[in-house]
Amino acid sequence: MSHQIKGVGKLDTAYDGSNLKIGIVHARWNSTVIDALIKGAVEKLKAFGVKESNIVVSSVPGSYELPFGTKVLAESKEGPFDALISIGVLIKGETMHFEYISESVSHSLMKLQFDINKPVIFGLLTCLTEEQALARAGVVEGSHNHGEDWGAAAVEMAIKHNA
Numbered sequence: 001m002s003h004q005i006k007g008v009g010k011l012d013t014a015y016d017g018s019n020l021k022i023g024i025v026h027a028r029w030n031s032t033v034i035d036a037l038i039k040g041a042v043e044k045l046k047a048f049g050v051k052e053s054n055i056v057v058s059s060v061p062g063s064y065e066l067p068f069g070t071k072v073l074a075e076s077k078e079g080p081f082d083a084l085i086s087i088g089v090l091i092k093g094e095t096m097h098f099e100y101i102s103e104s105v106s107h108s109l110m111k112l113q114f115d116i117n118k119p120v121i122f123g124l125l126t127c128l129t130e131e132q133a134l135a136r137a138g139v140v141e142g143s144h145n146h147g148e149d150w151g152a153a154a155v156e157m158a159i160k161h162n163a
């Protein structure tokens with residue numbers, strides 16, 4: 001029997017998201033994958049009881065703009081938010097652009113949480129091929145939509161931060 005090791009593990013569905021307000025900031029590059037990831041995240045948020053009216057979705061041109069776009073939403077009149085989810089899809093091209101954006105965005109999103117004192121969920125897919133991206137958005141038959149994990153993480157971290 002193969003042991004499933006990788007993965008987010010058991011989700012604690014006891015978390016009640018009914019009083020949470022969640023912001024989602026997504027890049028518009030690679031929109032087929034982005035749209036599937038957003039759908040997965042929103043459906044999971046709602047499964048934890050987050051009201052649709054308390055889910056605010058905003059977009060930025062590309063993944064490089066995610067850190068600043070997330071900060072702008074977090075500090076906007078749309079808030080205050082209990083957690084934010086930053087969603088982007090980077091697909092490696094011929095140049096080093098991918099590496100530089102991946103590195104800078106991941107570090108910036110990590111730092112942003114502490115700057116704004118709010119959980120910022122890392123929803124950046126860094127893929128070497130389009131197939132890898134599709135397979136992580138649940139678009140490929142039988143594949144898992146990582147957007148769901150990000151929705152669950154946003155609820156858990158928001159509740160733990162508010163405790």
Ligand SMILES: O=c1[nH]c(NC[C@H](O)[C@H](O)[C@H](O)CO)c([N+](=O)[O-])c(=O)[nH]1
Binds near residue numbers: 027029062089090097
């Ligand atoms: O979100 C992405 N942005 C990409 N580039 C745009 C970048 O994020 C900025 O929007 C742009 O450089 C302007 O600042 C990508 N590629 O270049 O391949 C990509 O794959 N995904």
